Amino acid sequence: MPAKMKSLKKCLDQFLCGDAIEVAKTLPDACVDTIVTSPPYWQQRDYGTADQIGQEISPAAYVERLSELFDELKRVVKPTGSVWMVIGDKYLKGELMGMPWRVAFGLKDVGWRMRSDCIWQKPNAMPSSTRTRPTTDHEYIFLFSNGKDYFYDADAIREPHVTFSESSKMKGGRKHFGKRGGTPEKGKNTGDTNLHDGRWDQAFHPKGRNKRTVWSIPLSKFREAHFAVYPPKLVETCIAATCPPGGVVLDPFSGAGTTAVVAHKLGRKFIAIDCNEEYCEMARRRLGDA
Numbered sequence: 495m496p497a498k499m500k501s502l503k504k505c506l507d508q509f510l511c512g513d514a515i516e517v518a519k520t521l522p523d524a525c526v527d528t529i530v531t532s533p534p535y536w537q538q539r540d541y542g543t544a545d546q547i548g549q550e551i552s553p554a555a556y557v558e559r560l561s562e563l564f565d566e567l568k569r570v571v572k573p574t575g576s577v578w579m580v581i582g583d584k585y586l587k588g589e590l591m592g593m594p595w596r597v598a599f600g601l602k603d604v605g606w607r608m609r610s611d612c613i614w615q616k617p618n619a620m621p622s623s624t625r626t627r628p629t630t631d632h633e634y635i636f637l638f639s640n641g642k643d644y645f646y647d648a649d650a651i652r653e654p655h656v657t658f659s660e661s662s663k664m665k666g667g668r669k670h671f672g673k674r675g676g677t678p679e680k681g682k683n684t685g686d687t688n689l690h691d692g693r694w695d696q697a698f699h700p701k702g703r704n705k706r707t708v709w710s711i712p713l714s715k716f717r718e719a720h721f722a723v724y725p726p727k728l729v730e731t732c733i734a735a736t737c738p739p740g741g742v743v744l745d746p747f748s749g750a751g752t753t754a755v756v757a758h759k760l761g762r763k764f765i766a767i768d769c770n771e772e773y774c775e776m777a778r779r780r781l782g783d784a
């Protein structure tokens with residue numbers, strides 16, 4: 495173990511203050527199940543420290559710094575582990591910069607495998623005065639895995655059936671769903687190949703249909719924070735899917751500590767990093783009050 499490497503015991507359930515890249519270098523190998531995070535967006539907000547990410551002169555320099563961090567984090571995350579990254583875009587002189595995808599390709603370039611591009615749709619997004627384009631009411635939620643096989647509990651995040659619900663007129667739905675013998679193999683629709691194989695899961699899985707890629711979740715506020723915090727419900731979904739019970743969740747940009755608070759509530763351990771000591775203190779208080 496290198497001299498400056500921390501023992502896992504010293505990192506668990508802690509808010510570690512410092513530059514994410516430097517702190518990541520002190521974390522043990524393969525100790526994290528999943529990362530849930532939202533990095534500082536490019537040229538969006540001043541977080542008040544010299545080592546902050548987001549103030550780089552160009553998008554390329556910003557992507558390079560985030561890629562350097564996530565390159566190091568590949569070592570820290572288990573081979574079966576993953577990353578959920580929530581990231582919004584930016585307009586510069588009226589042009590969309592494509593920042594989420596630039597960052598996503600940066601992570602791919604350092605070896606993370608991109609598994610999903612989900613959309614966080616915000617039903618209560620701020621109205622805008624723009625008359626030359628639609629009002630933005632979404633951000634991206636990228637899912638990456640460290641290796642070829644990764645932990646993903648689809649059952650933990652299923653959503654209610656819609657198409658094949660009791661009220662639906664779709665074949666195989668009404669008077670069929672949940673009834674004795676009401677499967678594609680038995681009953682009214684015996685032999686309906688339309689409902690076999692993949693359709694089985696979509697139509698009749700008792701825990702609901704597989705999670706979709708558009709997540710509609712209202713923005714929430716944490717009154718002490720002067721910056722955007724993400725909603726606990728969003729974090730809950732990510733943790734439930736990719737962190738086994740008792741596992742470890744890392745947030746290298748912890749801010750007001752939303753990831754840590756949700757991980758704690760769901761019976762997971764956390765490691766939280768932020769470069770701003772005031773935010774680390776705020777997050778410690780928030781966890782204490784939770």
Ligand SMILES: C[S@@+](CC[C@H](N)C(=O)[O-])C[C@H]1O[C@@H](n2cnc3c(N)ncnc32)[C@H](O)[C@@H]1O
Nearest residue numbers: 513514541546547723724747749750752768769
């Ligand atoms: C978008 S906020 C995260 C908010 C968080 N998701 C929440 O719900 O509270 C980004 C955070 O990254 C932190 N940050 C910026 N540069 C950093 C760096 N180099 N190392 C660690 N943290 C950094 C900022 O201080 C800020 O708290």
